[in-house]
Amino acid sequence: MEKVSILIIILTIEYLFGLKFIECVKVNELKTFKRLRQNEHRTRRSLKGNIDFSWVERVPGNNIGDAILNPLTKQLRIIGLFLAAHKYFEVDRRYTFTESSQFEKPKFYKHFPIPRLRKRHQAVVGACEMGYLPCIEEIFKTANHSGSLAKIHKNFGKNAIRYASYHPFKDSQELFRYRVTASYYMCWFTEMREDVLALPGTNNCFKDLNETEEAGGKKIEDFRSEVKISGDYSIFTCAYLWFCPDSCYGKSSRGNVKSKEEALNDRLNPCGELQKKDCLWGIGKNKNFEDLVRNKFNYSCDCESEGMAWSPMYSFCVDRDECYEEDYDCPTGQICRNTVGSYMCTCRTGYYLDKKTTQCKRHDLLNAAAAAALERKKTEKAVEKKKEEKGSLYFLKLLVDIVRGHCSIHTVSKPLLALCLTLLLR
Structure with missing residues (x-):
């Protein structure tokens, strides 16, 4: 009876004050990341004059190496393998009526399933709607006992028991639905820049991925996964490679990005026709969960002309509306009017600029x-x-x-x- 009373009190406090006690379970273990977040660049990286390669926002400085230990690194690596196996090797099980997928080409490294998954797996939804920590706990529990990772369980202190590839689910379709739902949420948490998904230090994001059941011995080579500690290092690289489709690179090489040159010269690189072929994931511009599910990704290319911006919708450079984006500097009393490649400050209709006072005044005719x-x-x-x-x-x-x-x-x-x-x- 006492436990029930305590639970009711906790739920009441959560309702009244918006607190999430379940996300505070490991708060002490995550204190280290507060310092890391304070140093993170929040400004958008400019591609101009940058010789280094990164398609996600980067963190400066060399003081974020192995000294910072992510308490959930082990869990995230297992979840990463579990979902990366789906991203790079799985096919759409809604339209596949046999367990074999050898005659189909995987495509989820390019985009989430099309059409979107209308009935999401409730086990994932129930946990992930409570926050990223319950979400990680739920997916880790499933991944750690999955048939997909049966060959590599021994590497994580588990017995290498062979299960069907869709274990612990009843069939491959339920496994497909579970992993698609999990990928939706984990990609969204990554884009929300949740601290726990940052993996500082030297990483090999795809270590043991070839041992998963879906891989069948095939490897994914991506030079971005071999992250080294440097001033140009992105601490979210592994999370993006595991959970999110790549709207920039690897589209024509089945997810393999062996070098910077190969990435830029990918024939399906959306920025390939421009002088500068670098493609950048739109940091902070993919936070709408439903847009992610519908593959409405915001990414950018470096347009040569000043005042032009890349449009993912039309796949070419369009005039950037500084007035709509409120990226202008006009004197008080004047308004912004967009022009091709720039903007201008003018007086409202019926007013004129007094050169002596530099103020907008009403026309005499209009006054009359x-x-x-x-x-x-x-x-x-x-x-x-x-x-x-x-x-x-x-x-x-x-x-x-x-x-x-x-x-x-x-x-x-x-x-x-x-x-x-x-x-x-x-």
Whole structure:
């Protein structure tokens, strides 16, 4: 009974104050990351004049190496293998009626399933809607006993027991639904820059991936996964490679990105036709969960012309509307008007810029028109008021005549009498 009372109190506090006690379970273990986050660049990286290669935002400095130990590194690596096996080797099980997928080409390294998964796995949804820590706990529990990782369980202190590839699910379709749902949420948490998904230090994101059941011995080679400690190092590299589709590179090489040159010259690189072929994931611009599910990714290319911006929707450079983005600097009283490649500050319609005072003033003609309109409005109101007064006096005189007997009541129409009485009783 005491436990029930405590639970009710906790739920009440969560409801009233928005606290999430379940996400505070490992808060002490994650204190180290607060310092890391304070040093992280929040500004968008410019591709111009940059000789280093990265398609995600990077963290400066050399003090974020092995000294910082992520308490969930082991769990994340198992989850990473479990979901990367789906991303690079799995096919759409909704349209595959056999367990064998040897005649189909995987494609989830390019995008999430199309059409989107309409019925998401409830075990994942229930955990991940509570926050990233319960989400990681749920997916790790499943991945750690999955048939997909049966060959490599021994590497993590588990017995190498062989299961069906879809274990612990009833069939491969349920496994597919589970991993798609998990990928949705883990990619979203990565884009939300949750500290726990940062993996500082020297990493090999795809170590043992070839041992997964789906890989069948095939390897994924991506030079970005061999992360070294440097000023250009992105601590979220592994998370992006494990959980998110790559809208930039590896599209024509089945997810393999062996070198920077090969990545830039990928024939399906969306920025390949431009002078600078670097493609950059739109950091902070993919936070809408439903847009991620629908593959509406924001990524950018380096447009040569000033004031132009890459449009993922149209796949070419378009004029950037500085006014809409509120990226302009106009004096007080002036408004922004977009131009091709830039913007200009002008006065509103009906105003002009006084060169002496540098202030926007109303045109004289407009002043005169406004004054005439105001005068006309006043006149119309006066006329209406006189009409109302005249009508009231008429009805009042009529009532007085009726009362004095000067006017027989049967000579007054019923609607007129009703109107008179209404006015009288006001």
